[in-house]
Amino acid sequence: MIRNVLSIAGSDPSGGAGIQADIKAISANGAYAMAALTALTAQNTRGVSGVHLVPPAFVSAQIDAVFADIRVDAIKVGMIATAEIAEAVANALRKHPAVPVVLDPVMIAKGGAPLLADDAIATVREALLPLATIVTPNLPEAAHLLSLPMAKTRADMATQARALRDLGPSAVLLKGGHLEGAESPDVLVTSEGEHWFEAPRTATKNTHGTGCTLSAALAAHIAQGLSLPDAVTAAKAYVAGAIAQADALSVGTGHGPTHHFAHLYK
Secondary structure (H helix, E strand, C coil), rough: CCCCCEEEEEEEECCCCHHHHHHHHHCCCCCCEEEEEEEEEEECCCEEEEEEECCCCHHHHHHHHHHCCCCCCEEEECEEECCHHHHHHHHHCCCCCCEEEEECCCCCCCCCCEEEEEHHHHHHHHHHHHHHCCCCEEEEHHHHHHHHHHHCHHHHHHHHHHHCCCCCCCEEEECCCCCCCCCCCCEEEECCEEECCCCCCCCCCCCCCHHHHHHHHHHHHHHHHCHHHHHHHHHHHHHHHHHCCCCCCCCCCCCEEECEEEECCC
């Protein structure tokens, strides 16, 4: 049976991040992708120039419409934008506690534009984190959620990942791409302890949407029944391949997208 994954996130018209990246990643990883939009953005590979929010009630209506008709095997939550939308999403998800949730706390675009209002961080922390099966922040996002300086070492990463898990999610995958050095380590913290994932840093500027892509791929593998460590391993391998082939694309003049369907191209 093909599993169904619902992404709740914002739209990126350039196709590299947001809902567009999620649909590609979910599909490339063997599941059927669905989408509920929280915001429209005007953006390209050089940055975000505008955001148009979807009314919170209509965000809820999209989610409820999907659940009223379709079996949902996993949910990925990305760009939330405001406290009101965060509350609407949280209220909608509380109706379906058995469905695993991958929460990617999107706060800042690759070009530096804020994608989450300051007053919404507390709502994400208090309303959404406790609903998450796994939360997948990068180092700046973890720092914002914890009101701490950004982790600079692996020891800092492990400490902050454990602190995030104490806020309610079942597991935390803290991504170390912002660490200095040739390696890009991630740490998974669950009830069973810590698991480190090692990866070399790929020399490319075309990494737009990697966080969206990883969390969506992770949701697809969780929907298909993989354990968290195995799902993370599979999702990271997919993203690594998409980044490694990113330079084969010719999309924009800034931070280009990863190559979501590299395995289908000659």
